[in-house]
Amino acid sequence: MMDIKQSKILILDYGSQYTQLIARRVRELDVYCEIYAWDAATADIKAFDPEGIILSGGPESVHMENAPTLNEVVIELGVPVLGICYGMQLLNQYYGGVVEGSEDKEFGYAQVNVTGSSDLFSQVNKTTMDVWMSHGDKVKSLADSFHPIAHTSSTPFAACQHQELPIYGVQFHPEVEHTADGREILSQFVHAICGCENLWKTDNIIDTHVENIKQLVGDEKVLLGLSGGVDSSVVAALLHKAIGKQLVCVFVDTGLLRFEEGDQVMQTMADKMDINVIRVNAQDMYFKALAGESDPEKKRKIIGELFIRIFEQQAKELDDIQWLAQGTIYPDVIESAASSTGKAHVIKSHHNVGGLPADLALKLIEPLKDLFKDEVRKLGVNLGLAPEMVYRHPFPGPGLGVRILGEVKAEYADVLARADHIFIEELRNHNLYDKTSQAFAVFLPVKSVGVVGDARRYEYVIALRAVETIDFMTARWAHLPYEFIDLVSRRIINEIDKVSRVVYDVSSKPPATIEWE
C-alpha cells in the first residue's frame, strides 16, 4: 500500500489567523501537511520527519519579551524552510538581522518588485507581483547570510533568501487568495524546493482510508450516529465502502431538521447507497421534552441530552457493536489540541447533536480526523453523495430548535421548515445559493395583522436571514435583490396560512450573531 503521507510538510503555528489556510493550500497542491504549535517538542518535530517546514505568521513582535521563538531543530534538520511574515522576521532575527516596529504598517494589497532571480519565484516568472500584506513589524536590516529577493515601495525586504541554505522568507502572505501568484510560490517551495510528490489526492486518500479502516475494524461492527450533515454522511459513505454491512447507522429524526430531511436521508443512505440505517422517529419525544421551555441554553441542553439518551438506547439494543464512529475533522483536532495548551483563541464552542455518548464501552474510530472540510466534501462527492448535499450551507446541530424563538412546538417547526424550504428553493432557482454563505428562515412567535381578501388575519412572522462570510466569525448581511426578497415573501405568505408577515434581517455580525437563538 502506498504511503500517501510519506511526502509531507510541517507547518509551525505562530498564531496567525491564516495558519489553517496555509495547510489547506499545501494540501490543495496534493501534499500532506500537519500543523504543530511553534513550541512543539523537538522530539515530535523530528519524529514527523518533514520534507520541508513552513513558519506561519503571527500577531506578536519578535523582539518582545516572551515572544514565540524559533526552535533550532528547524534549522538543524537541514530541510528547506519558508518563513511567512512573523516567520520571516524570526529567521532574520535568528541569523542576526534586525526587526523593528514600523510607522507605516501595511495591510492589504501591495505591489512587490522581484529583485534578481530567486528559485522561490521561478514559477511566477514576473518582475512585479500583487500580494497581500498584513504586518506591523518588518525587517530593518537583513541578516548577513541572507539576500533580498523582493521589495515594495515601503518595505526594502519583502522577501529574502539565505545565501547558501534553502531557507526563504516572505513578508507577504502567499496563502491568501489576494496574492495572485501565491499558489505558484507555494508549489515551487513544496514541490520543487522540498521535492514533495503529489500523493495527497482524493482517490489515494479514499483508497488509503478504506484500507486502514478495514485493518483496524477487521470483522467487527461499527455504530455511527447519522445527523444528515456533511461530516457524518461522508463518514457513513466511507465506512460503507470499507466494511459494507458491518456499519450500522442510527439516524434520529428530531423533528427539528430541514424540510423533509428525514425522508431524504433515508432515500440517499438506505435506499440509494444501501447503507444499514435505523431511523428513530423521535419527533414527539423532542416536542414533549421541549414543551414550556424558552431559555435558549436550556433548549440546546435538552436537545443534546435527548439525542444521547436515544442513541445510547439504540446502541444497547444492538448488542454486538464494538466501535463508535465519529465525524471529527482536522480543524476540531487542531482546536482541541491548541486549547489544551491554552494558546488557541477559541471563539466558538458549540455543543452539537451527535456529541459522544459518555459511557458506551466502545472503541472510537474517526476516519476524517486528518481532513479539512474542503477535503471531506471532495471525498463525499467522490464516494457518490450528491454535490448539492455536500456543498450545503452549514446547519446548526440543534437544528430548528435555535431558529424557533422561545418555546418550540411541532406547529412552529412545520411552519418554519416550509418557509425555509421556499427561501432556499428560490435562492437555488435564482443562482444565489452559492453566493450566500448561509441562508435560512427564523420563526418569530408573535402574531401580527394581515389582510387576506376581505378578512383580517393574525398570524406569525417569519424573518429571513442571509449572510456572506468566510469564517463565520464575522459576517455581512447579504444584499439580496429587492425583487428576489419580494418574491420569496409573497410565496411564503401565499403558501403558508400561518404566516402574515415576512421581514429581512439587515444586521451584520458583530454585533448580531448569525443565528437568532
Ligand code: XMP
Ligand atoms: P452564530 O450564531 O454564533 O453562528 O453567529 C456561527 C455559526 O455557527 C453555527 N452554529 C452552530 N453550529 N452547532 C453547530 O454545529 C450549534 O449549536 C450551532 N450554533 C450556531 C451557525 O449556524 C453559524 O454557521
